[in-house]
Amino acid sequence: MCGIVGYVGPRPAADILLDGLRRLEYRGYDSAGLAIINGTGVQVQKAAGKLSVLTELIGNRKPKGTTGIGHTRWATHGAPNTSNAHPHTDGSGRIALIHNGIIENAGALKTVLLKRGHEFTSETDTEVLAHLVGEYYSGSLEQAVASALHDVDGAYGIAVVSADEPDVVVAARKGSPLLVGVGEGEWFVASDAAAILEHTRSVVYLDDGEMAVLSRDGYRIRNLAEDEVDKPVNQIDWDLATIERDGYEHFMLKEIFEQPESIADTMRGHLLDDEGSSRLHGLNLSDEELCQFERIVITACGTSWHAALIGEYLLEDLARMPTEVEYASEFRYRNPVIDDRTLVIAISQSGETADTLAAIKEAKSRGARTIGLVNVVGSTIAREVDGGLYLRAGPEIGVASTKAFTSQVTALALVALRLARLRGMSLEAGQAFIADLRALPRLVRVVLDRAEELEALADFFTGSTNALYLGRGVNFPVALEGALKMKEISYIHAEGYPAAEMKHGPIALIDENMPVVFIAPRDAVHSKIVSNIEEVKARGGRVIALISDGDDEIAKLADASFTIPMTNSALTPILTSVPLQLFAYYVAVRRECNVDQPRNLAKSVTVE
Ligand code: M6R
Secondary structure (H helix, E strand, O other): OOEEEEEEOOOOHHHHHHHHHHHHHHHOOOEEEEEEEOOOOEEEEEEEOOHHHHHHHHOOOOOOOOEEEEEEEOOOOOOOOOOOOOOEEOOOOOEEEEEEOOEOOHHHHHHHHHHOOOOOOOOOHHHHHHHHHHHHOOOOHHHHHHHHHHOOOEOEEEEEEEOOEEEEEEEEEEEOOOEEEEOOOOEEEEOOHHHOOOOOOEEEEOOOOEEEEEEOOEEEEEEOOOOEOOOOOEEOOOOHHHHOOOOOOOHHHHHHHOHHHHHHHHHOOOEEOOOOEEOOHHHOOOHHHHHHOOEEEEEEOHHHHHHHHHHHHHHHHHHOOOEEEEEHHHHOOOOOOOOOOEEEEEEEOOOOOHHHHHHHHHHHHOOOEEEEEEOOOOOHHHHHOOEEEEOOOOOOOOOOOOHHHHHHHHHHHHHHHHHHHHOOOOHHHHHHHHHHHHHHHHHHHHHHOOHHHHHHHHHHHOOOOEEEEEEOHHHHHHHHHHHHHHHHHHOOEEEEEEHHHHHHOHHHHOOOOOEEEEEEOOOOOHHHHHHHHHHHHHOOOEEEEEEEOOOHHHHHHOOEEEEEOOOOHHHHHHHHHHHHHHHHHHHHHHOOOOOOOOOOOOOOOOOO
């Protein structure tokens, strides 16, 4: 979603801000802008569209100052046009502000400001906040921002500059991520470490209710009540190379191909071969405490929700643990039955998804113990939960989640294994499961080595505008995920269904123009899914099937097929999801879609 970057130091700010915004492009945005203190005032330049439009507009008229703020906006209040783009200035034009989040009482604040003679040029809540800061300004930007924030309801990550304090950037957060980058004689503020990684790997994560005041002499963190806050400086453990494309045409392709390593990294250090179990110190739960839970609720959104559905299967099948999966956005609004015997697991790549964060807060308020399976270190959800497991998949830049998904499934398998061993799984079965887990990176590599076959299969979707994805058991969520990948990046309408549900409605859609993708590895429901394929073929449908090595029966029935290596059937989702990621990728490339930044999508959804 929106991106923030700010700079105070000795170097020209414009280049640093533009580079930072470029690193944030992957998050999704529809306009961009800069505000630089240029010696006489605040120079604001902004434009609708991609960053290239802004850089073209700036041309060789780059502002000269060394203090500034930059923003990429993903529209919430008002159309994605230039006047709604950030930064916004106050009435005097001497204060500029950028904002991620939503000011919920912007309408009421605007009414008051209008009465006081303020005039607005945009439809945004952000401009209201800029004017409010201006209204409070009487010589201290820090004080003006603090006073304005006392009046505000809603979520914000903001950065503000004033022409009257040319060496100061004030930043604040409530419900929208923000960090301070600590350089050598220079300081940064950013909504995502990727924006400043080129300059420093030392960061201070702000918590809700905190403000940072950056000046040429250093930085201070305080809260809205004016108490100074002492915060640790954290070291980011990945570098710039990790967020480069490394010769791949798209980040998504690079991330798909990284999965043998990312899955191995998720497991690293967690497998206890002798005990046939997993070591999960990060959960902060003893074996005794784990045994006391009566049920698990997993909450997440999007792709992470699909991983959760696979987790439900693993936890029930392996650990015999009653498990439910909830859309985070629904969970918080429907009076869920949760108490201290419920373990709530939140799954999130970004660790910033507003709905998932709110669900965790709701669960905690009802007495549940919460754990997070999160990729981004130091993210809000990772810090909100009582314990958890970092996925260690590395930065995921492509908007369509790929390697985070397989790491989420792997992490869920680790949790399921530990619980299973505590709830009756034998040592031998635990050790066999570990052997299957350890084999996964190699088997994923086997699938990736045959990417060309999937590229050729992309022809199958030529001319199609709709598709069905069908699977059963643990591969039903893979059908959902395969369909989501296809629609997100290729804009082909695709739906996932449990294969047996087809005859209850979707079968009406089957004809020669509707490709049907079956996820049909050899498992307990294999014969059932063969019947489902027959039903599609009998109606003239065209079938692509993902099948296990050596499955001649389905290979003969289907119009096209792709084989995956044999593995423990509970772990097949990792092997079946990878070809579907590649398949969606190749179809999208053929349709000349913007694979890494699909229209309207944001990498991290920080609004409800
Ligand atoms: O960062 P999260 O895992 O919490 O994000 C959840 C969804 O927004 C995310 O998975 C989304 O569905 C992706 N675009 C999927 O590719």
